[in-house]
Amino acid sequence: MEKLFRREVIEAIGHGVIFSDAEQLITYANGSFCELTGYDRSEIVGRNCRFLQGPDTDPETRVRIRKALAAGQPFEGEILNYRKDGKPFWNSLSITPQRSKFGRLIGFVGITRDITERKVQRQRNIQLEEQFRMIFENIGAGVVVHAPDGRTERVNPEARRLLALSSSAEATAENIRNLGYLREDGEPMPIEELPARRVAATRRPVRRMTVGLKPADIPSIRWLNCNAFPIFGFGGEITAIVVTFTDITHQRHYKVEAQRGRERFELASRATNSLVFDMNLITGEFWGNENFLAVFGSEPPSRLTLVESFEFVIEEDREEYSAALMGAIERREERVAREFRYLRPSGGVGVAQTEFMIHYDAAGEPFRIVGSTRDLTELRRKEERLAASEERLRIVAELSSDMLWELDPRTDLLWRAGDGVERLGLDPSLAPYSGGIWHDFIIPEDRQRVVASFCDALEGTVDRWQEEYRIERADGSALLVEDRAAIIRASDGRASRVVGAVRDITESRRLEDYIRENQSLEALGKLTGGVAHDFNNMLMIIMGNTEMLLEEEPRADVRELLELIQNAARNGAELTSRLLSFARQQPLAPQCLDIRNRITQAAKLIRHALAENITLELDIADTPLNAEVDPSQFDNALVNLAVNARDAMPDGGKVSLEARATSVEAGRLDGILDPGEYVVISLADTGTGMEPEVASRVFEPFFTTKPIGDGTGLGLSMVFGFAKQSGGHVFIDSTPGEGTRIDIYLPQSRQSVPASEGTEPAETALPASDRAxxxxxxxxxxxxxxxxxxxxxxxxxxxxxxxxxxxxxxxxxxxxxxxxxxxxxxxxxxxxxxxxxxxxxxxxxxxxxxxxxxxxxxxxxxxxxxxxxxxxxxxxxxxxxxxxxxxxxxx
Incomplete structure (x- = not known):
């Protein structure tokens, strides 16, 4: 009965109980043991307890158990066993040897308790302690733990660094108190106001308290953001006070600078003409300076969303403007600038530009826009006027033959419009970009005069300057230009800008010389025509009376005198004829001639007029060269040119006679020849040539370079008159030592040449008068x-x-x-x-x-x-x- 009672008691025990014999084989296991291990009793009895051990069971614990059992000694310890399903569990094991009354070992009694949860909790506590230590030692904030009485119990490394405590110094309450604390306003902080003291006094936490400190070995004040809170025991008593703090010296500096910047921003926004604004995209708060009223005609609202701000843009621009800004936000752009049109308070449409600075939070979402808006209406109008002016200038530069330029006298920078340099024939690779470089293009003979004149104008008070000078072209030839400029002066009278134009006047000056020469010859022609009429009447009387006297068959000596008078009168008549030809008052009998044939026929006369040591070369075009001229006057002109060429070559030489067709374009020889098709007859010699001042006068009547008695000076005058009266002109080009070339321009005729052209008419007998x-x-x-x-x-x-x-x-x-x-x-x-x-x-x-x-x-x-x-x-x-x-x- 007692044995049964014992078994029931053992079954009721909450711990696992097993019995084994002296060989350590299990003879009994209660229900708690079976439940703990997951095995049935039948699976346990007869087995050694070691069957519960597994791969992670501590080997040393196994050895200790084995040794204790072998010695018949008791064992107390913890061991990791495994359940039937393979799950491990911690077992608190107590083994007691059983002996007979004679002291012989008869078995063992083992009591097991499942301590897995306690073991896990203990391990968790160890881990938490380790984590706390790691956090405490490595946290980026200073941490100091005080006892309720103010003693310093624990100080982490960051706290030592911030408080300037050496690692070897003892962090006592005394040396921490002596760090020289400051209030936020910079005044000394009493010890009672320290965060730990305030917590101890009030039993309430202190949050975000700004404390300054000035340790001896820190050159500047260090500012800390402090938090302090109490730790209470189970009885409500304070068991510790924890103080944490971070270094906010830089943040405080930035805050001060931000405050100063905000003040400067507000001052600048008042001073500027721009509309400055600040928009909170989260709350809708809006701030704008007083220029908001000037731009949009209303006071700035206190609240304005981004979408509402688009209403200030005129409807035609609104969609594009909003799409551009929203697109910039989607792309996370920080700076955006956009122009837009808006309705001005004064009426009409204005143009403005807004520059946005978009602020994003850590998640990349926009939360604030700060920007400025400038009214560009007047600026755009000025730009449009400037663009129109520049376009006009560009067109003028393209259409004009002038080279337009502008010079800054202070920097000597030279601006040129268009391709003026190329039009003047200068080397583009040496294009002038300064006044000094442009001076290098002026030929040396003119340079000093022009530069001195320009400098005198700049240093003086005049507002206009003009000079004519020659420049050297890329091909080495000289070009005559006219340079005209307007001098723009500053308020102090100094030249600030010079705007001018360089014009090629080489051809126009040549034409002016021709026109001046023509006018002179015209005047001489009119005078000649008036004199010739009376002179011919006098010659008529002389010749007539001489002729009648000769008909009366006078004595031989008288006849000789009369013949001398008659010859002199004929010479006078010939002279008058030439004068009238020069004056273009000699009636012509023009015919349509092929100049090629006429020159070929006149070649005999020309060769006869030349000396034997002068050769004649003809270069006649293959195509017809028709012109309406008086044949005899044309022949006379060629002979006169040949005679002049002969006289220019006393030692012999060569005369080249050329005939060709050419075109005169409009504007090329205005005032001299009409535009159209011309026949050009050129006679060139290799004679002595003439200086320019002599060549300019060769067509004047009675002008000659020959000795007295060797010429009348009317040969070239007659040629000039014939060409002009035939609708053409004569040009001369002569170089001393090289020779002279004379070109006769005659209008080309569209008529056909008569078949009889060039044949001599047959002589016919004249009938009697029959008393008519x-x-x-x-x-x-x-x-x-x-x-x-x-x-x-x-x-x-x-x-x-x-x-x-x-x-x-x-x-x-x-x-x-x-x-x-x-x-x-x-x-x-x-x-x-x-x-x-x-x-x-x-x-x-x-x-x-x-x-x-x-x-x-x-x-x-x-x-x-x-x-x-x-x-x-x-x-x-x-x-x-x-x-x-x-x-x-x-x-």
């Missing part, structure tokens, strides 16, 4: 008597009228008059040309012959050249008059 009746008008009585005698001698009936009116009356009453012979210059209301016109209209069959000492009336020359009237220039001989009358009457 000739009505004659002449102002000069001596000439009238001479002509009247010639007419009568030749068998004509001479009828004299005193003026045009009398002549018309006589024609009305005398139908037998066959021919009207009249002087152009008549007394009365009608001149000879008017008379001839009126008579031809009334009497279409009437023959008309006009005469004069010069054909200085353009209408007269036109009618003669168009063959409306027959023409006989004074002075004429008896034979010339007879032949002319016979030819007219034969028609």
């Amino acid at each position: 009746r000739v009505l004659m008008l002449e102002n000069d009585e001596h000439i009238r008597r001479y002509v009247e005698r010639i007419l009568e001698t030749e068998g004509y009936v001479a009828i004299v009228a005193k003026d045009a009116k009398a002549a018309l009356d006589r024609l009305e009453h005398d139908p037998g008059i066959t021919l009207l012979f009249t002087e152009v210059s008549l007394a009365g209301d009608m001149n000879g040309l008017d008379l001839a016109q009126a008579a031809r209209e009334r009497f279409p069959a009437l023959k008309v012959l006009v005469t004069s000492g010069s054909a200085n009336e353009p209408m007269l020359r036109e009618k003669i050249e168009q063959r409306e009237f027959a023409w006989l220039p004074k002075p004429f001989s008896r034979r010339e008059l007879g032949e002319c009358l016979a030819e007219i009457l034969q028609e």
